[in-house]
Amino acid sequence: MRSFRRTLSFLRPYRARVITAVILTLLVTLLQIIPPRLFQYAIDDGIRQALSASTQIETLQKESKENPTAVAKNQGEISHLQEVRDNRAPKMVMYAAIALFGVILLRNILSFANSYTLTWIGHRFVFDLRFETWKHLQRLSLAYHNQTQTGKIMARVTGDIELIQGLIQGQLVTFLSDLVTLVAVIAMLFVLEWRIAGMIVALIPFYVISYLSFLKHIREVSQEQRRLWDEMLGKLAEKIAGIGVVKAFVKEDYETANFMGSVRAKFNVDMRQVHLNRRLGLMSGVISALGTGIVYAYGGSLVQHGHLTAGALVALTFYIGYVFNPAVRVVDFNNSLQWALAAMDRVFQTLDTRPEIEDKPGALALPQVQGNVKFENVTFSYVEGKNAIDDVNLEVKQGEIVALVGHSGAGKSTLMNLLMRFYDPTAGSVMVDGHDLRELRLESLRKKVSMVAQENVLFSVSLLENVKYGNPQANDQQAIDACKAADLHNFIMELPDGYETMIGEDGIKLSGGQKQRLALARALITDPAILILDDVTSALDGETEARVQEALSRVMRGRTTFIIAHRLSSVVDADRIYVIEDGKIVDVGTHGELVDREGIYRDIYREQFKSALESKSAS
Ligand SMILES: Nc1ncnc2c1ncn2[C@@H]1O[C@H](COP(=O)(O)OP(=O)(O)OP(=O)(O)O)[C@@H](O)[C@H]1O
Numbered sequence: 001m002r003s004f005r006r007t008l009s010f011l012r013p014y015r016a017r018v019i020t021a022v023i024l025t026l027l028v029t030l031l032q033i034i035p036p037r038l039f040q041y042a043i044d045d046g047i048r049q050a051l052s053a054s055t056q057i058e059t060l061q062k063e064s065k066e067n068p069t070a071v072a073k074n075q076g077e078i079s080h081l082q083e084v085r086d087n088r089a090p091k092m093v094m095y096a097a098i099a100l101f102g103v104i105l106l107r108n109i110l111s112f113a114n115s116y117t118l119t120w121i122g123h124r125f126v127f128d129l130r131f132e133t134w135k136h137l138q139r140l141s142l143a144y145h146n147q148t149q150t151g152k153i154m155a156r157v158t159g160d161i162e163l164i165q166g167l168i169q170g171q172l173v174t175f176l177s178d179l180v181t182l183v184a185v186i187a188m189l190f191v192l193e194w195r196i197a198g199m200i201v202a203l204i205p206f207y208v209i210s211y212l213s214f215l216k217h218i219r220e221v222s223q224e225q226r227r228l229w230d231e232m233l234g235k236l237a238e239k240i241a242g243i244g245v246v247k248a249f250v251k252e253d254y255e256t257a258n259f260m261g262s263v264r265a266k267f268n269v270d271m272r273q274v275h276l277n278r279r280l281g282l283m284s285g286v287i288s289a290l291g292t293g294i295v296y297a298y299g300g301s302l303v304q305h306g307h308l309t310a311g312a313l314v315a316l317t318f319y320i321g322y323v324f325n326p327a328v329r330v331v332d333f334n335n336s337l338q339w340a341l342a343a344m345d346r347v348f349q350t351l352d353t354r355p356e357i358e359d360k361p362g363a364l365a366l367p368q369v370q371g372n373v374k375f376e377n378v379t380f381s382y383v384e385g386k387n388a389i390d391d392v393n394l395e396v397k398q399g400e401i402v403a404l405v406g407h408s409g410a411g412k413s414t415l416m417n418l419l420m421r422f423y424d425p426t427a428g429s430v431m432v433d434g435h436d437l438r439e440l441r442l443e444s445l446r447k448k449v450s451m452v453a454q455e456n457v458l459f460s461v462s463l464l465e466n467v468k469y470g471n472p473q474a475n476d477q478q479a480i481d482a483c484k485a486a487d488l489h490n491f492i493m494e495l496p497d498g499y500e501t502m503i504g505e506d507g508i509k510l511s512g513g514q515k516q517r518l519a520l521a522r523a524l525i526t527d528p529a530i531l532i533l534d535d536v537t538s539a540l541d542g543e544t545e546a547r548v549q550e551a552l553s554r555v556m557r558g559r560t561t562f563i564i565a566h567r568l569s570s571v572v573d574a575d576r577i578y579v580i581e582d583g584k585i586v587d588v589g590t591h592g593e594l595v596d597r598e599g600i601y602r603d604i605y606r607e608q609f610k611s612a613l614e615s616k617s618a619s
């Protein structure tokens, strides 16, 4: 219920509209109850009056013929009856028709205004909640996003919010209107004829109970449908994305058969759904027909005996149609409420997740970053009990170029994630220019620390915009300079659209090396004080690597640079090389020092230059 109240709090700014919608809903509902009463008047006070006047006139005229003495006496009566038959009764019918027209017109106008207001409220609610969720998702830490499946996040931003929207602009309002309808119509039934009303009310539980028992099965089947549908889409997406693997292993037939299995399962469930729906239709048809039958049989005899007017009977039959379905919805309301409540809980759970990495109050904005980096007894673990970084100490002065070398999974990227403050260390502290990162404003840190990651994401916009993403204030010339520095300019100039070339879905595909270089340009355009290059040369061929290396040595000048590399050719010139193993720094020195002593570095070096060394010793 707390989530429910909180959802309503999102509606508080639109209080006036909500009240308008409630009033409009009530008016529309009440107007809907009027027409059967108008039919009743038209029949009882119009048509029936005219008919009975006609018969009376006939009787009187016959009497006048047989008994001339009564002529004078009857004349006045006859002309009065004729007045009723020709004038007053048709007028009653016409008034009823005009009133009917007026009521229907008014009802439609109000209903238009009502659905407009409701839809506005619903969409506005979605707008606000989506905005909140999106803003919040952006702020949540990398750790949260790494743990939470993208699919779940998407479901929250789209599906769950829509479910709540449905409740606000649909079910809640229908519930209100159903409740009013039920009370008003049942009251009306009792006013018209209490015995018939009693019978109808007695039928309601049968209808509701059997309907709900079907609904339970239908919901189960719907869930199954939903599950199979997700499964089907999941398989499709995965196998299409991995079509290369499917083909490479000649698994086309296997995958087709596998997929057909899902399609067939879905077909069977769909047919079960249709079957259930038809049976439900049949059942509810029978019960409401039973109700109508009772009204006609019993009501008919009441009319014959003069206990009920024909108009009232007609009105009664109309009202019966208003009873059964609202009764089901009112009883079932709790169910749809539960669905929406679960969705609300999930949305609020996301909104309530505090970002682990956040500016603390009074965080410092660094006006200028020099680029002195210090790790002091830093320990960090992604998962409890297993340290990815274990008591690391290192100090890098402004403008130094250091390299991190070590086996895959040693913790090199993790160390740099700590410097970007994607995560906070479990123990110890990471400092830039003598300030613990936790004391600094995230923005001022990340503006001056740029990372070219191992796996880079480019967005589906033009090449130029991708480069400028790093610094929207940069002008085109700066972007071009960055691309030149990343050895990408010549390649871009050969494209027909040059810097305006689109990337991604509708644009060109870049090779692994081109992506890395574009990411490098995007990092360089911020003119960072600290530059982190996580294995940026891995996807380059020897010649391109040499060119990028040369370009890099220019851009690295004056910046504190961290180079992570598997290929030692990229690190030989570094001021210092840290050898990392199992999250610890196990050795440090220049290339020359490290190859001279026993250790991991020399092993890696030997491995990489084996062929070159062997051919040398052979000659
Ligand atoms: N998001 C994560 N959640 C949990 N564990 C992680 C995560 N990222 C990395 N790890 C683990 O932390 C350890 C260090 O990973 P890291 O990515 O820092 O290695 P690396 O030295 O950069 O390796 P490579 O040279 O292959 O890039 C590995 O054991 C890895 O499995």
Ligand SMILES: [Mg+2]
Residues within 6 Å of the ligand: 412, 413, 414, 454, 534
């Ligand atoms: Mg790595």
